[in-house]
Structure formats: C-alpha cells, structure tokens
Amino acid sequence: MQTHPLLLNQRVHVLYLDTTYCNPRYRFPSKEDVLSYVVRITKEFLRKQPRTLIVVGSYSIGKECVYLAIAKALGIKIFANASRRRILQSFGWDDISKNLSTDGKATCLHVLPMSSLRVERLDEHLKVYREQYGAVLAFRPTGWTYSEKIGEHLDLIKPIVKGKITIYGVPYSEHSSFTELREFVQFLRPDKIIPTVNISNAGSREKMQSCFREWLRR
Template sequence: MAQKVCGPQVQKNLFQAWGIEKPPREEAAQGAPVGARASSSSPSPSPSGAWPGRKRRWGGSDENGASRKPVACPFYKKIPGTPFTVDAFRYGAVEGCSAYFLSHFHCDHYGGLTKKWCRGPIYCTALTARLVKMLLSIDSAYVCPLELDTEYVIDGVKVTFLEANHCPGAALIHFRLSDGKTYLHTGDFRASKSMQLHPLLQTGRISLLYLDTTYCNPKYKFPPQEDVIDFVVRTAQRYLKKQPKTLIVVGAYSIGKENVYLAISQALEVPIYTDASRRRILHSFGWPDLSKRISSCNQSSPLHVLPLASLQHENLKKYLETLDQRFLAVLAFRPTGWTFSEAAGKELDLIKPSSRGRVTIYGVPYSEHSSFSELRDFLKFLRPQKVIPTVNVGNAANRDKMQAYFREWLKST
C-alpha cells in the first residue's frame, strides 16, 4: 500500500494504493444489476472505471487561547469489526480508522472536510466524488469513487454502494465482513419498493442496520414522489393558464429536488434558470436531459430555481421587481417534508397555499427521506437483527420511542 501523506501522490493504481484488492482476471465481473436475483455464489469484486441542523462539533478555544480537541466520534458512525467510519469528518483523526465513507454530499454529512484533508481515503460514489473535489478542493489522491451495484474488497471487507433515492450521488452502503456479518448504513434515503429487488437485500439477513430516522414519527405521511410532482406540474399549468406572465419558482438545496423542477421544465417545455454556482453543480451530474435545459438568462424562462431558505413572500416580491416587469406574479413551491400538512395528509389537493399580493407559495410534501410507513415497510422487508437510528437521537425518550416502533414492526415478520 502506498504511504498516505498530505499532498499529491504518484501512484499507478489508486485503488491498490488505498487497499482495495484487485480480483484475479478470471474472477473479475461486473456487479449484478439492480433487480437481478443473486446466484448462490457471491459476485466477484470489481474495480471501478448527521443530523439535520447539527452544529459543527469542534471545541473552539479555551480561556488560554489553546484549541480544544474535537469531540469523540459517535459510536453510530463507526462500523464494528472494521476500520471504517461513515460521515465522520468533523471529529478529527478517528482512532483506528483507515477508510472514511461519505454517503452523500449534504453538509450535515460531509461537515469537517476541507482542502487540507489528509487523514485517509474517502470512499463515495463517482458523482459525490466530483462534488467533493470541485466544491471542497479535496486532493484527488484522497478521493476514491466507487460505482453503484459493484462489489469491492477494502481492508478485507466486501463493500457495495446501492442507490439511496435521496439526492444525486447518495448511496446506501452494504458491508459484508469475513465472518459473514452484514451491515447496512442508509446514510439519508427514501425507501422504495424497488430497493427490495436488489439481490444484496434479498439474500441473507442484515446483522445491523444504521437507519435514517428523520421522519420516524407516525404524523409524517408522505405521498409518493411521483404524485407530488404531478400535483406541482398541474398547479403550475393552472396558474399559467390564468396568468401567462407567472414566474414559477422552485426552492432547492445545493443538490436535491432536481426531479421537481426537471418535471416542470419537461411539461412546460421551458428552460431552467438558476445562478452560476448551481449551474456548475448541475452540469457536473452528467445528466444530458438536465444539462440541455439549464439557462443562464433569467429573462428567458418562467422557471427559476432559488435557495429553499429564500422562499419567503418579501424575498420573492423583491426578486420579482428585479426582473423588469417580465413577470407579473410568482408561484413558488417549497418541496420538503418539513412543510407537510398533517390535516391534508396524502390528499394533495387539500394543500392550501400562502398568498400575499402577487406572491403565492405552496409547501408540498416532496421528501427525499422516508416517511413513517416507508420505514416500517422497509424494516419488515429487511428483518435486520438490530437497528441503530442515526437521526433525532439526542434524548433517551426519542430513542426509546423509535426502538419500540422497531420491535413492533419486527415482531410481526
């Protein structure tokens, strides 16, 4: 293995340098496609071509001006029996960790990564790797992109990334140890029926599941994403029919919610305007249909993408005024599970917009995290031996309540 140092390395094989075992030629094979049923033998390894709102976990300085050490890495970010951690970049050099996994490129998961990173290899999907290098200026020598649905051997552990149905580049991480134990870390994910078709999840029982429990509460009842997108498109068409000079705005994080505004663009046959920073990110995805629709002219399209936090009436009123009367009204969509209406539940047509003057804002329950019922169905299908929640675990009452749900769901399987 090549020596790990701060700065560029001269190396012929990055995977070999970071300890990925290259299989013998006769055994090399592509990972099984999603939906294919696994054979009796394991696929051969193939080389590749936090919590929301959590504060930075550094201690700052004491009264003498000396830097305090970062807090210890939580147990639920360490994978037992391995030298691996998941989304654990803000805790300094984690003792015994030789490989750092990044589930996806959201700041509550990559927090702590800077261009000075030199603590070890970062394993992530190819799309996430591009974002890590482009936006955080991480030295390429430390970034190890792995393909989805392809098994790799890292430090003697078989590792496979699965589609997480969260944001672009997000992955579930499946670990199979030499003693036969299997662990699944969901990162952030939206459970779906298609996940149940993956051969790795159909064969063998998961020993330990690290579960995204963002919405592990029965009050969170989200419709399917496709239904929400259909509602958004129909609503946009209805408003444009009444007032053709309506500006459609979709709120989004730096990455995430792309399917919402892409569907509007396709239905209305209009380009998507957003700022230069987001355009750079979107082009990096390598999605041809999205890239060809992106516009740099805010006057050329009635569809704009703005930061989710900016979708307030006064902000949108001022934004409208900057467009030189090109548009006469604003229809904005705030697509997030946090804005769901419990009264409306799954009945999207019961959603009431917030209107003030020329600005109308819809909060729509388009979530990229699993609803309560989706978590239940996923656990009943997966039947893990043990579940560790990774979100909303700050107090014992929450943890106990979630564990009670898990016991109830698994009792009936």
C-alpha cells in the same frame, strides 16, 4: 429498491437508518403524487396568468425531481445561479444537465435557495424580471410542510397569497416517510437498526426502537 439485485436474499446485520421522519405522524403522500400535483397547479396557474415566473425552493442539493418534473411537463429550461449549476452538473445526470439555462430571462422556471421563499424576497426577485413577468408562483417542497389534517389530500393545501406572490408548501422530501421506513425495514429485516437522526435523548431513541421492534414482529 426492493427489487435491486444486491438486496435480494441478503442477510443484513446492521442497518444505519435515516430516521428524520421516524414518527407515525409523517405519512406523506407518494412522491409521484406530489410531483403530479405540482405540475397540475403550475399548468392551471399559467393558463390563468401566462406571465408567471415559476420558482422552486431548494437546498444545496435536493428537490431536483420537483423542478425537473415542471421542466419536462412544460418543455422549458431550468435557470439556476452559477454555483448551483456547478453542483448539478457534477451529478452526471443528463436530464438535469441538458435542461439548465444560464439566462434567467430565457425561461420562466427558476430555482432559488429555500431561504428565499418568502414573500419579500420573491417580490424582489420578480422586480428583476418585471418586464417579462407579472406574478410569481413558488413551491416550497419539504416534508416539514406536511400536515396530518391534509394527509394525502393535496388539494386541501392552502397557499400563501400576498399581492403578486403565491407560495405553495408541498410535502415532498428525499428523506423517507414513516411508511417508507417501515416498509424498508420489514423488507430487509436487519439484525440490528441504528437510528441516525433525532437521537439526542433516551426517550426519543427508545420510541424509535419500539417502532423497530413492532415492525420486525410482523
């Protein structure tokens, strides 16, 4: 974004900032590192258990880069239900559109709602495809899985394993991390910053404004 021509040499008076993760504890690994980790875990798992169904959790929109990275790395299609396919096709994103499948039996990569990434629900999903697959490897990509203890050391992530189901929580989010927010603000140097998330109490708002002032002093 810092090289976008519309942002170069521009004076920004007011910046409305997505402050979902405007807290020093949320210093996520880079998105590229997380995607590489997900692809690596997937390949390693498939080498050991070729009859594995890969599941990626997603909201109505978001997390597309996670399952697209797996699809490209393995050369496979992405199965999603009709409702999600309509949403994805509306993006006009060729990489997604050309890799979608309408048949869950035609590919081992499925996208399910984030709420379905529980052992019981995944076990039910596996039963539908039990003739083809004997296990599920699922990824729950959300910033809320981030742990300061793990930080950027993704190999420290401990999956949930129960029977035939394995679930990895990976710190991936389309929302900017604390570090990304700081870099963006220091690049734009706006006259005023208006936070848009976590603004319900004065204490939270003041903590964020204190961060902004500190960033702009540098």
